[in-house]
Amino acid sequence: MNTHDQDRIQQLLREALPPTQPAEPARDLWPAILQRLHAPPVAALRTVPLFDWVLAVGLFAFVAIAPATIPVLLYYL
Amino acid sequence: MNTHPYLRAFLSGILVPTLIMPLFLTAFIVLRLGLQISVPIERGIVFPMGLVPIIWGFWNMLWQGSHSGTHLSVGLHGTFLPFLLLPLGTLVATHAGVLRLGATHAIWFSSIEIPYGLIALCFAAALAGYYLVWKYIVGFVNRVLGIA
Numbered sequence: 001m002n003t004h005d006q007d008r009i010q011q012l013l014r015e016a017l018p019p020t021q022p023a024e025p026a027r028d029l030w031p032a033i034l035q036r037l038h039a040p041p042v043a044a045l046r047t048v049p050l051f052d053w054v055l056a057v058g059l060f061a062f063v064a065i066a067p068a069t070i071p072v073l074l075y076y077l
Numbered sequence: 078m079n080t081h082p083y084l085r086a087f088l089s090g091i092l093v094p095t096l097i098m099p100l101f102l103t104a105f106i107v108l109r110l111g112l113q114i115s116v117p118i119e120r121g122i123v124f125p126m127g128l129v130p131i132i133w134g135f136w137n138m139l140w141q142g143s144h145s146g147t148h149l150s151v152g153l154h155g156t157f158l159p160f161l162l163l164p165l166g167t168l169v170a171t172h173a174g175v176l177r178l179g180a181t182h183a184i185w186f187s188s189i190e191i192p193y194g195l196i197a198l199c200f201a202a203a204l205a206g207y208y209l210v211w212k213y214i215v216g217f218v219n220r221v222l223g224i225a
Binding site: 052055056058059062063066068069071072073074075 | 097101121124125166170185189191195196198199202203205206208209212213
C-alpha cells in the first residue's frame with residue numbers, strides 16, 4: 001500500500017464516520033462532587049419521603065406502646 | 078473480569094443481622110450466666126443467630142439476580158422477607174420446643190403468652206421495619222459495594 005492509497009483510505013474513513021464529540025465534559029465536575037461529599041446530613045434527611053417518616057414513627061410508637069413485642073421482633077430479625 | 082457481584086450481594090445482605098448478633102450473644106450471656114435464668118434461651122437464639130443472617134445474604138443475592146428483570150426496589154424486595162421468615166422461624170421454634178401454638182395464644186418458653194392479634198401487629202411492624210432497613214441500610218451498602 002503506497003502513500004496515495006493510505007491518504008485515500010483516510011479520506012474515505014473521514015467521510016464515512018461522523019465527527020466524534022469531545023470526550024471531556026464542558027465544565028469541571030470536581031467542585032460538584034466535592035459539594036455533594038461535604039453536604040450536611042440534614043440535606044440527606046430532607047430527601048427521605050414522608051411515607052418513610054410515617055413508617056418509622058409508627059414503628060417506634062408501636063414498640064414504645066407494646067415493649068413486650070420487642071423480643072418477638074428481634075427473634076424474627 | 079469477574080467482579081463477583083453475588084458474593085458482594087451476600088456480604089451486603091448479612092451485614093445488618095451480623096452487626097446485631099453480638100447483642101444477642103451479650104443478652105444470652107447476661108441472662109443465662111449472669112442472672113442464672115433457667116429458660117432455655119439457647120434453643121431460641123438458634124434461628125436469629127444461625128439462620129437469619131444467611132437468609133438475609135441469600136435474599137440480597139436474589140435481589141441482585143432478579144432486579145434487572147423485576148425492577149423491584151431493594152426496600153420492597155426486603156419487605157417480602159418476613160413472609161418467609163415468619164413461618165420458618167415458627168417452624169424452627171416449635172421444633173426446638175420454645176414455642177407452642179395454642180388456640181388463641183402462642184406460648185413462648187412455656188411461660189410467655191402472646192395473643193395472635195398482637196403477633197399480627199408485630200408482623201405489620203416487622204414489614205415496616207424491614208422496608209426501612211432494606212431501603213436505607215442494605216441499599217446503602219449495596220451502593221457502596223457497587224452492586225446497585
